[in-house]
Amino acid sequence: MKIETTFIKNLLIITPNVFVDKRGYFLESYNKKSLINLVEDEFVQDNESLSHKGVLRGLHFQNPPYAQAKLVRVLTGSVLDVVVDLRKQSPTYGQHFKHILSAENKIQLYVPKGFAHGFAVLEDNTIFSYKCSDYYNKDSERAILWNDATLNIDWQIKNPIISEKDKIAEKFSNFVTPF
Ligand SMILES: Cc1cn([C@H]2C[C@H](O)[C@@H](COP(=O)(O)OP(=O)(O)O[C@H]3O[C@@H](C)C(=O)[C@@H](O)[C@H]3O)O2)c(=O)[nH]c1=O
Numbered sequence: 001m002k003i004e005t006t007f008i009k010n011l012l013i014i015t016p017n018v019f020v021d022k023r024g025y026f027l028e029s030y031n032k033k034s035l036i037n038l039v040e041d042e043f044v045q046d047n048e049s050l051s052h053k054g055v056l057r058g059l060h061f062q063n064p065p066y067a068q069a070k071l072v073r074v075l076t077g078s079v080l081d082v083v084v085d086l087r088k089q090s091p092t093y094g095q096h097f098k099h100i101l102s103a104e105n106k107i108q109l110y111v112p113k114g115f116a117h118g119f120a121v122l123e124d125n126t127i128f129s130y131k132c133s134d135y136y137n138k139d140s141e142r143a144i145l146w147n148d149a150t151l152n153i154d155w156q157i158k159n160p161i162i163s164e165k166d167k168i169a170e171k172f173s174n175f176v177t178p179f
Contacts (some may be wrong), residue, residue, distance in 0.1 A: 001034050008092045010087050012038060012110040013099060014071075019030040030071065030131065040111055041069040041133035048075075048129045051121040056160035057128075058118015059084055059144040059151075059169070063178050067113040070130050077126025078102035079119040080156050084144065086177045087114040094172070098154050114179040116144050120155045131154065143169035 002015040014035075016027040030043070030124075051057065059082070062068050072081060073163055082098045101107050101119075112118050119128065146155065150172045 001028070001031070003038065003118055004078050005033070006082075006097055008095065008097050009090065010112045011083065011085075011097055011115070014108040014111065016106055016108070018106060028062065028071075029073065029108075030092060035110070038096070039069070040121070043069075043071065043131035043133055045132045046129070047132060048127060051079075051126050052157075052161065053119040053121055053124045054124070054157055054161050055126075056118065056119075056123040056146055056157065056162050056166070057156060058166065059116035059146055060118060061086065061116045061142055062103075062134065062137055063140040063142060064113075066134050066140040067068075067164045069109055069113050069133040070117060072101065072110040072111060072128070072130040073106070073173070074101045075127040075129050076102070076103045077121065077123035079121050079126060079128060081109055082153055083109070083111050083118045083170075084116040084119070084151060085114070087120060087179045088177050090114075093177075094150070096151060097152070106146055108119075116142075118146055120160060122157070140145045145171050146173040
């Protein structure tokens with residue numbers, strides 16, 4: 001497993017070792033010990049979503065004390081994954097990081113607590129899978145507007161398909177971070 005740091009503190013790119021043989025492949029999708037001292041979260045919930053090409057989900061987070069760290073990956077298809085640093089003491093507060101995650105590259109992102117997370121779907125039948133360090137809590141769900149001008153994110157798709165909830169998400173310009 002290769003673990004790479006990014007320009008945003010504690011945000012990691014994880015590339016698993018893939019063992020290919022005549023049957024197909026094998027990989028360890030999560031190994032707590034390999035991430036020791038880097039990822040201290042205990043993951044308690046696994047989620048999966050299927051999306052069509054052109055879907056955009058995000059930018060989501062849960063308020064403390066229900067904040068979630070996430071370990072995200074793609075099982076089929078591909079996405080542009082985007083995270084925004086919401087930690088007010090962070091030198092990269094308000095900045096975003098993006099990376100292509102695909103069934104082909106098998107890359108995972110470790111997104112600590114204190115980030116908003118979203119993704120734009122680049123292929124039909126994209127299955128997105130992620131581990132979360134806290135349970136879903138409907139009352140603490142928050143969303144920041146994906147196309148807020150202040151964030152200046154190039155999502156690489158035009159006129160995305162988004163949920164009604166995400167259409168009325170908060171503007172980052174009015175946003176007060178809970179982290
Ligand atoms: C996130 C979630 C949703 N749900 C339900 C609520 C709703 O009826 C349905 C669909 O939920 P949503 O529209 O919020 O799904 P979605 O827009 O895919 O939400 C997800 O987006 C990505 C970007 C994230 O980072 C995730 O943490 C999560 O917020 O599933 C759960 O039961 N458990 C969960 O953990």
